[in-house]
Every structure is written in structure tokens, then in C-alpha cells.
Amino acid sequence: MTSLDQLQAAMSGADVEALWVSNPANVRAITGFSSGADGKVLVTAQGATLYTDARYTVQAREESRVPQHIARPPETYQDAAGRVRGQRVGFEAEHLTVAGLEALQDHWDVTLVPTRGLVEGVRLIKSPQEVQAVRDAQALADRVFAEVRPMLRAGVRELDVALALETGLRRGGAEVGFDVIVASGPRGAMPHGVASERVIEDGDLVTIDFGARLRGYHSDMTRTVAVGTPSGEMRRVYNAVLEAEEAAVAAIRPGAKAGELDALARGILERHGLAEYFAHSLGHGVGLNIHEGPSLRKGSEDVLEPGMVVTVEPGVYLPDVGGVRIEDLVLVTEDGHEVLSHTPKERL
Numbered sequence: 001m002t003s004l005d006q007l008q009a010a011m012s013g014a015d016v017e018a019l020w021v022s023n024p025a026n027v028r029a030i031t032g033f034s035s036g037a038d039g040k041v042l043v044t045a046q047g048a049t050l051y052t053d054a055r056y057t058v059q060a061r062e063e064s065r066v067p068q069h070i071a072r073p074p075e076t077y078q079d080a081a082g083r084v085r086g087q088r089v090g091f092e093a094e095h096l097t098v099a100g101l102e103a104l105q106d107h108w109d110v111t112l113v114p115t116r117g118l119v120e121g122v123r124l125i126k127s128p129q130e131v132q133a134v135r136d137a138q139a140l141a142d143r144v145f146a147e148v149r150p151m152l153r154a155g156v157r158e159l160d161v162a163l164a165l166e167t168g169l170r171r172g173g174a175e176v177g178f179d180v181i182v183a184s185g186p187r188g189a190m191p192h193g194v195a196s197e198r199v200i201e202d203g204d205l206v207t208i209d210f211g212a213r214l215r216g217y218h219s220d221m222t223r224t225v226a227v228g229t230p231s232g233e234m235r236r237v238y239n240a241v242l243e244a245e246e247a248a249v250a251a252i253r254p255g256a257k258a259g260e261l262d263a264l265a266r267g268i269l270e271r272h273g274l275a276e277y278f279a280h281s282l283g284h285g286v287g288l289n290i291h292e293g294p295s296l297r298k299g300s301e302d303v304l305e306p307g308m309v310v311t312v313e314p315g316v317y318l319p320d321v322g323g324v325r326i327e328d329l330v331l332v333t334e335d336g337h338e339v340l341s342h343t344p345k346e347r348l
């Protein structure tokens with residue numbers, strides 16, 4: 001759903017006449033072809049061509065918004081060579097492998113120019129259809145969380161909670177967006193504590209971070225829930241994280257500077273003496289990739305615009321003790337924001 005016109009304008013700004021796109025999500029963004037990992041795109045002033053192989057003839061015809069050329073290397077490169085001879089051709093420096101670059105050098109009579117973030121820049125602002133896909137993915141995740149919430153009790157393995165979430169997402173027609181994080185008790189100190197065999201205990205806080213992928217688009221949400229009564233220390237941590245999260249969400253609007261949102265959340269945790277345990281950024285954009293721009297991190301100069309979809313997910317991680325993270329998925333609107341994740345947050 002990426003606008004080709006916008007991409008061609010970005011290419012001009014980067015002083016390239018053509019662009020060789022190898023990043024799977026970028027291939028999908030330009031063409032709609034869902035097997036982006038088995039495709040490449042050549043964008044020129046005339047338009048875009050999807051290159052993929054004969055396993056995808058029918059699928060590419062059904063899905064792609066741009067003309068397709070079915071071939072395998074080296075024929076792929078030979079066909080593209082004729083379209084770009086003598087030009088300045090950009091390649092995606094952050095994604096093309098060394099072998100991939102060598103293949104271009106071997107087959108093309110062009111000036112190859114490393115580029116960064118051209119397609120990603122266009123992907124920052126979601127179209128209405130893209131927003132709908134993220135919205136639908138999150139609505140499914142909210143429904144699945146509500147179904148699974150009653151099983152969060154002492155005696156249940158983290159793995160079984162993850163399996164129930166995964167099954168719910170799959171039954172709902174989605175893929176599992178990323179490895180489900182279920183981090184209970186002391187494991188909560190691991191921001192990426194994917195579900196383990198640990199058995200949840202009475203008094204644990206359990207951090208659950210999961211998302212659906214629907215029509216290629218992700219959702220992302222974290223809730224930390226109490227099983228029984230957690231310690232006073234962990235309840236204080238929970239309430240501090242909740243305060244930081246709610247304040248940062250409330251500050252989301254067009255023109256907000258991503259670095260300042262991070263600083264706002266970090267400042268609240270600082271007041272609670274917890275900033276040193278906030279071990280990651282405040283959030284990130286979400287779309288075809290679970291992590292994409294804009295970046296809501298310390299020092300980020302990204303500025304929010306309507307149509308961006310971002311997470312707000314402060315966390316505090318106390319080694320050997322436990323952790324808390326609370327995350328909402330938020331759409332930046334013309335006059336502020338809309339929270340897309342509707343799962344209630346516990347008050348401890």
C-alpha cells in the first residue's frame with residue numbers, strides 16, 4: 001500500500017534513478033506480494049517490477065499491484081540489467097547481503113549506490129487499509145487475551161499460557177506475530193522472556209507480550225497481571241510503570257517528538273527511583289514488521305504524524321526479583337491519538 005509516487009520522490013532525493021528492493025517487508029509494501037522473502041522489486045522512473053520465481057506465478061498474479069517477471073537468477077538480473085543500464089541504482093544497504101551486492105555488480109553496467117530507509121520512510125504513515133489490518137489484528141489479540149486471562153493462576157506453566165494465546169490467534173485466522181513472551185515471577189526481569197516451563201506461583205506478577213499478524217500487519221500489546229497478591233515492592237513498581245505508560249500515551253499527538261515522549265516516561269520512573277531499570281526504549285512503530293519506524297527512544301528526533309501506529313511500553317526490570325511492562329498500541333490521529341488495544345489494565 002506504499003505509494004509508488006512517494007517512493008520515486010524519495011529516490012530522487014537520494015539521487016538514484018532506480019532502486020533494487022530486497023527487504024521482504026519492503027517488497028510486500030510496494031507490491032502487495034505476501035511472499036516478500038522470495039521476491040525482489042526494481043523501481044525505476046517508469047514504475048515497479050516484481051521479480052519472483054515460478055513457484056509463485058499464480059500467487060504473484062493474484063496479489064501483486066505491479067507487473068511481475070517470473071524468473072530465477074541469473075535471468076532475473078539479466079532482465080533487470082536492460083532496464084537500468086548506465087543509471088545510478090540504489091540498493092538497500094541495511095538489507096542486501098554481500099553476495100547479493102556481488103551479483104548486482106557482476107550483472108549490471110550501473111553505478112550502485114547504497115541507500116537507507118527509502119521504502120521504510122514511506123511505510124511510516126499507514127494507509128486506511130493498513131490501519132484497518134492493524135486494528136483487526138489488535139482486536140483479535142484483545143479477544144484472545146480475554147479468553148486466556150482466566151487460566152492465569154498458580155500451578156500453570158508459562159508455556160501453556162503461550163500455547164493458549166497462539167491457538168486463539170491461529171483459530172482467529174491470524175499468524176503468531178512473534179514468540180509469545182510470558183515471564184512470571186523473577187523471569188519478569190527479562191524484557192524478552194519468552195514462555196518457559198516455569199510454573200506460575202502465587203504472588204507472581206506475570207508479563208504477557210504478544211501479537212497477531214493479520215493480512216501481513218502486526219499487533220503488539222503487553223499486560224502484566226497479578227496472580228494472588230504480589231509484594232509491596234512489586235506493586236509499587238507496577239503503579240509507577242502504569243503512571244509512566246498512561247502519561248506517555250496521553251501525550252501522543254501529531255508534532256510530538258518521539259525522544260520527548262521517551263523522556264516523559266523515563267522522567268516519571270526517575271521520580272520513583274526506577275529509571276535505571278527501564279532497559280529499553282519507550283516504543284516503536286508497528287506495521288508489516290513488528291519493529292519499524294518511528295523510534296520512540298532516548299534522543300530520537302522522529303516526529304509523530306497522523307497515520308503512524310506506535311507502541312508505548314515502558315518497563316522496569318529488577319534482576320532476580322521480577323519485572324513489569326505495560327504496553328498499548330496507539331494510532332496517531334489528526335487531533336491526537338486513538339488507543340487500539342482495549343484489554344483493561346489492572347489496578348494494583
Ligand SMILES: CSCC[C@H](N)C(=O)N1CCC[C@H]1C(=O)O
Nearest residue numbers: 178191192209220221280281290
Ligand atoms: C520480539 S518482539 C517484542 C515485542 C515487544 N512488545 C517489544 O517490542 N519489546 C519488548 C521489550 C522492549 C521492546 C523491544 O524493543 O523489543
